[in-house]
Amino acid sequence: MIFEFFRWVQSTDFMTYIRESGITYPVIMATHLTCIAVFGGMIVITDLRLLGAALQDRPIADVVNGLRWWKRLGFCIMIAMGIMLAGSKATDYYHNPYFWTKMSLLALVAIHALIFRPGVYNQPEKLDASPVIPTRAKAAGVLSLVLWTAVVCAGRLIGYYEPPQQKGRIVAASK
């Protein structure tokens, strides 16, 4: 059933256009990468601040509150580009283990948010009021860095997977 859905997504006019146009696909991919860098930088500075490794003399609340909406914007653009990249080649992605690895890691990112938003990201002022950075904040920072790095790596490896029946073809296309 999931495969049927993927095949339908791929067959829509919009996804067909992206797949068949010469320039649109790489532009979307480059925009996806640019968002990863810009969004990634916001994640990195937040995590480094939570760990006490950067901007130690500035409140955690400044970093978290200052970047909150920009992170959300960057995330939305990044996801939109990602959906177009995956959607236009959905049936290939369905068979790609790295794609599912990346989706699983993103699910863990969502769980990370569910766990740490209430006690860390949604009340940074309380973290600042504490004499030392609470362990839950440091744990959130480390896990965030590890998870997002893993997401980036899994995302890149999607391009290296060769379906058994098509050995050679993908390598040629990725060079």
Add this chain to the structure above:
Amino acid sequence: MLLIQSNAIADALNSSEWVFPIAECFHIAAFAWSIGLIALVDFRLIGIGMKRESASEIARATAPWTLLGLAVVLLSGPVLFLSDTRMYLGNPSFRFKMYALLIAIIFNYTIHRKVALSNSSPAGVQVLVGVVSLLLWVSVVFGGLFIAFA
């Protein structure tokens, strides 16, 4: 000259099918790290993001981490390049990327650094420097991605 020298290196790099993808993962994670941190300074120069901190505070705090990221980028990049020097040297996107990278790094450690740390530059100059920096680094990313499509 490069082509001849690199044959042995290329053979070593191509001996395992995992060397290139792993080097590329380091390259991508590290460029996201370093360019993203530079972008935080750019956004602050433009006037968005962490507005309660000054551009110089953000530039100072991120500088060592940006340098760490750039070091990983600049170590992993040549590994990718040496695996197939002939392809890269003949690739117009690669050449574009190298020029953009050179300009971006020089700009980052001269004008960008000076303006970000000064706090007293006119607002127009700060915005201009932030925009130019963003454009330069986005050019590097696009140039890099288009190596695979050129």
